[in-house]
Amino acid sequence: MRADARRNRQSVLNAAYEILAAEGLGVPIDEIARRAGVGAGTVYRHFPTKESLIEAVVLDRLHALTDKARSGIDFAEFFTVMVEAGLTNRAIADVLAGGGYHIPADADAALNAAFAELLQEAQQRGTIRPDVTPDDIHALVIGCVATARHRGATVLVQIVVAGLRA
Amino acid sequence: MRADARRNRQSVLNAAYEILAAEGLGVPIDEIARRAGVGAGTVYRHFPTKESLIEAVVLDRLHALTDKARSGIDFAEFFTVMVEAGLTNRAIADVLAGGGYHIPADADAALNAAFAELLQEAQQRGTIRPDVTPDDIHALVIGCVATARHRGATVLVQIVVAGLRA
């Protein structure tokens, strides 16, 4: 690959990461291109579709979250980590909420599986009420993120976590 | 006002109510017009802008909710009423979430005020934790609605309400 191509590809990735994290998946490609200092055509040369660009930007974040879940973290703690991830990065929030764009199922599935294991452990230990499903948790994370955007996150997460306790 | 004009106006209102409740504020005007059996121009004769049509359709629902809040209902009960209202009527959900369109401030403010009073009562009676603000509650309603769209509402609302208790 030519040197300028590699450079431009990296510029696009950097710009896309910044803008997507700040504004969410709704930003036009042209804006990403402008921020990267390239034309829209160049973006589409490297990433055949907007979805593929989003994928490239978001995938490693999802993997990082999955790793965190596997790191022996407490369930309640990881819950707040997820919410904070969504608050810090609107693209993550949009992807978790399933907003329009489709992310490869396996990355999403791996994260959900790790989260579900944490939940099951906590439920067996008796610290989390037994009638909540992994899907409920997933939904609560989305809700907390959407919710805490206007308000401070801490109180809301405290409330939800308190409600989750057995 | 001519008889056919009144008839058409009502058709538009009915169609708009049905579709907006079912699909949310994103539906195109043309679809509302088609469902009402009129042209798009007719819709704009009666409602100068899409926002005004939405307003006409949504306002009395907001007033109904405000009345319900004033009817001596319990705070926790009203919380679930709000969530159910959002689930039943996507237009309500979108308006509560502040999704794009602007609803006259007083209607929104009246509902919020009534809800805030219920909260304050419950907090003085000691049934709801004292560190949550009306804005927190507003946010939690939005979150529960957005959340419960995919999952059943009951478990989620139970969790949140349990977390809200003192």
Added chain:
DNA sequence: AGTCAAACGGGGCGACCGTTCCGATTATAG
């Protein structure tokens, strides 16, 4: 330095949507 394929960029296409316009229609007063 010269060559040429690869990469560039920005204008353009098609789709969608809110809004406006205007010729055709129709209800109502006289």
Added chain:
DNA sequence: CTATAATCGGAACGGTCGCCCCGTTTGACT
């Protein structure tokens, strides 16, 4: 029944956005 003005419907406008195309530039290898 006619005149007339209100109303109607849907085509057209302007704006946005994802995506593609193509004339031009540029980097790598000789």
